[in-house]
Amino acid sequence: MTLTTAERRGMQAISTPGGHMLIVAADQRNGMKAAIHDAPQGSKNITTEELAQAKADLVRYLGNLAPAILLDPEVALPALVDDDVLSRSTALVVGLDASGFEVVDGLQHTRYVEGVTARTVRDLGGDVAKMLFYTRPDRQGEDSRVAHQIRELVRACEDEGVLLIVELLTYRLEDESEEEYTARFPDLVADGAALAVACGSKVLKLQYPGSAAACAAVTEAASGAPWAVLSAGVDHETFVGQVATAMANGASGAMAGRSLWKDSLSISSERRQELLTERAAPRLMELAAVIDGVH
Known part of the structure; x- marks a missing residue:
């Protein structure tokens, strides 16, 4: 796995001083609305403008402390760049995926945000692109729809000189029963990584596979491609432990969203600033220390 010069610069931009990926994930839309628990009449009544304001504060008081932040082109961008909210020292990862998924023949498939392409990442001021793909590698091989989609996007991003996560x-x-899925889960994560790499993926964002041995299996399956652990909504303490285990077994960093900020969002900007500064920011610093091995 070899990065181009442009991809290498993108990788540097999203990494800590120790050379490990650390990205604040803030591209959620419905999930972020749900996290604003004190909104009048409940989260469903949060407007797009209110969500945009929450994202702006999340960038100001949390994202700008990280090497990089992941944002969406539906609510956050391009405004948070045009309004000088995003710090020049924080790299921008542009999420290409729309909320939700479609089901075809019993399998889930992600959708792109309408009109957003590899070229759009550059137009929005992005340094790196990110795209979500739902995978069941026990049902999807290298000739599957998702495999073709990965290959196509990898080529498009390479043509634009954009690193793709x-x-x-x-x-x-x-x-499938819950028990059957739980038993298969570590292999599904590892086999998904192998499939993505076979389709040309160079950097991966993956679920925590469940154990040290499973993390080592993922690292082997990734065949040298760096992989970051996603937080999947677990609490911060749990995620820190998962990241430590993953890093000790070959992972290259973390992309943390709700584990950092899910209990720090309020409908009030003043309250958001307080919570993000006093609660979420220290969590980010702790995570950075774990990733770079500082104890």
């Missing part, structure tokens, strides 16, 4: 999420099938 491929995010994979595996999921339980309708005819």
Whole structure:
């Protein structure tokens, strides 16, 4: 796995001084609305403008402390760049995926934000692109729809000189019991990584596979491609432990979203500033220390 010169610069931009990926994930839309628990009449009544303001504060008081932040082109961008909210020292990762998914023949498929392409990443001021793909590698091989989609986007990003982070999420099938899925989960994460790399992926964002041995298996399956652990909504303390285990077994960093900020968002900007500064920011610093091995 060899990065181009442009991709290498992108990788540097999203990494800590120790050379490990650390990205604040703030591209959520519906999930972020749900995290604003004190909104009048409940989260469903949060407007797009209110969500944009929450994202702006999240960037100001948390994202700008990280090497990079992941933002969406539906609510956050380009405004947070045009309004000088995003710090020049924080790299921008542009999420290409729309909220939700479609089901075809029992399998989940992600969708692009309408009109957003590899070229759009540059137009929005982005340094790196991120795309989510739902995978069931026990049902999807190198000739599957998702494999063709990964290959196509890898080529498009290479043509634009944009580093692409491929995010994979595996999921339980309708005819699969919880016990069956749990037993298969570590292999699904590792086999998904192998499939993505076979399709040309150079950087991965993956679910925590469950154990030290499973992390080592993912690292082997990734065949040298760096992979970052996603937080998947677990609490901060749990995620720190997962990241430490993953890093000790070959992972290259973390992309943390809700584990950092899910209890620090309020409908009030003043309250958001307080919570993000006093609660979320120290968590980010702790995570950075774990990633770079500072104890």
